[in-house]
Amino acid sequence: MLVLLFCLFLSCILFYTYGVYFISIFNSEMNRYSFFDSFFIGFCFIGTILNLWSIFLPTNIFSILFLMLFGIYIYYKQKKFLNLKVKKFFRKIKENKLISLLILAIILIQLLYSVGIPKNYDSYLYHINSIQWNEKFSVVPGLANLHDRFGFNSSQFVLSAAFSFNELYNQYIFTTNSLCFLIFFIWILLYSFHKKNLFGLIALLFGYYFFYQYHTDLSSPSTDLIPNLLFGFLMLKLIFNSDSINNKRLLFIVLSFFIITFKISLLPIVIIGLISIYLHKQNFPFFIKKTFLFGIIFILPWIIRNVILTGYVIYPLSSLDVFNFDWEVSKESVVDIQKWIYSWARIPFKNHNEVLSLSFFDWFSVWWQNCLMRNKIIFIISLFSPIIFTFYFFTNKKQKKLHISITFIICYVTLLIWLFTAPDIRFSFSALLILCAFPLILLNKYIYRFTKVIKISIILFSLFFLYEFLTIGNNLFLSEFKNYKKIENYYYLPSDVYYVKYKRKIxxxxxxxxxxxxxxxxxxxxxxxxxxxxxxxxxxxxxxxxxxxxxxxxxxxxxxxxx
Incomplete structure (x- = not known):
């Protein structure tokens, strides 16, 4: 546990420091960006550095040592600003003792999830193997020929290779999902208690359902949590503050471009980055220049990794076959894995040709029966959100509607792509949740008389959320504790993933x-x-x-x- 706290703290400092540095490179007004904005920008920037690093060198202890050494240089250059922002952040927390206690409780409860072994099935199938290849070698040509999943080139794998601290402690300590969720959770809590309005309640509800969907991924290097978290963070920012797309344009550009290196199904989020670039000067040559620049920085290293791993620009899209390397995965294999992705998301455990031969209504009826009731409600509300959006649009003529329109278009296009390709709820869950928020957004102007009720609701729901967070985390911890270790063994190090193999005996x-x-x-x-x-x-x-x-x-x- 002590080691985990150290790793989380070190990772947090590095991400935040690099975020401040990246903002300073583009001469943006640094005071506009909060601690949370800087953290997530830094997370994406470091992920990009590691994607580039991995093309030439293994991603291991030396990569994080490089990041630390350069981080010391950044701290020296930005010392006054960094210290000022950190002091301001902690001063804001100390202003409310309840918030301080809640954040402390969140950090401690988070450890119940993070000290455990990965709960995600795919982590044992190929996530950990992919991380091992990144640790031992630079990107390996044609690695997807060995295992088709090794071609799934998520930035999570290079980040986890660097921030798992395997060489230091001789076991994996997966920090990225856990840390990003923790920071996101704290942001939601601070925002809710600071605003104490309907938007604060929306943030809490989003966090609650997001937690329920992804809580088993907190100890894993899974590839679904972070892209959906970043997607939700951007959409909530835009809904809560229409000016943020202008005032914090780097946040929207960096995060939207980097998200697709985790999850290509969230590609529509790039729209918000492109709009941010265009609104900066509304000059087409400038727009092309900046789009090209940010594309080279955040997407090109990922594309190069795709080509080396698989021979394709984007895998598994066989249509984007522009090269002819000897390591290229056969088109037959690429088409096959794409069919499996689509079919498994619709009806798992069945032959993909059989599933894909079904009509939409045939496979959808089976898919619907397998959905949880909670997800059915979320899906229905999100599917019919155009009705709610249309009503909002024509009844709010005096209000600025651009930010709401952008949010709706991005989320609904994401929903449609998800529905007609691979409708596994975990792939695009944030888009569905944001669409579900539209009824509450519509109500915002009608409930100004009920501010006291909302304030009380925020406090009560926060406590309920924390109770659920504790209960589920405790149950997960206790179920693992019975099977693997003595409780005192958790005090220093979290569970070693390799304890699983003793139970499996493969x-x-x-x-x-x-x-x-x-x-x-x-x-x-x-x-x-x-x-x-x-x-x-x-x-x-x-x-x-x-x-x-x-x-x-x-x-x-x-x-x-x-x-």
Missing amino acids: EYNQLEYKTPEGLKINLFEPKNRYTQCFDKFPCSWYLDNTIKLRGEDLSDGFKNDKN
């Missing part, structure tokens, strides 16, 4: 592959194929004789005879 086949020069390299696969294999390296859940080594070392990558 046996492996060891297959021998020859390099072009005749050297022998061993690869592993589970004897029970299509099984998680995070505790072996190098490992794939399924090996076949079409896989070939490209060179004398694993870092030279893999190719496939299917091409």
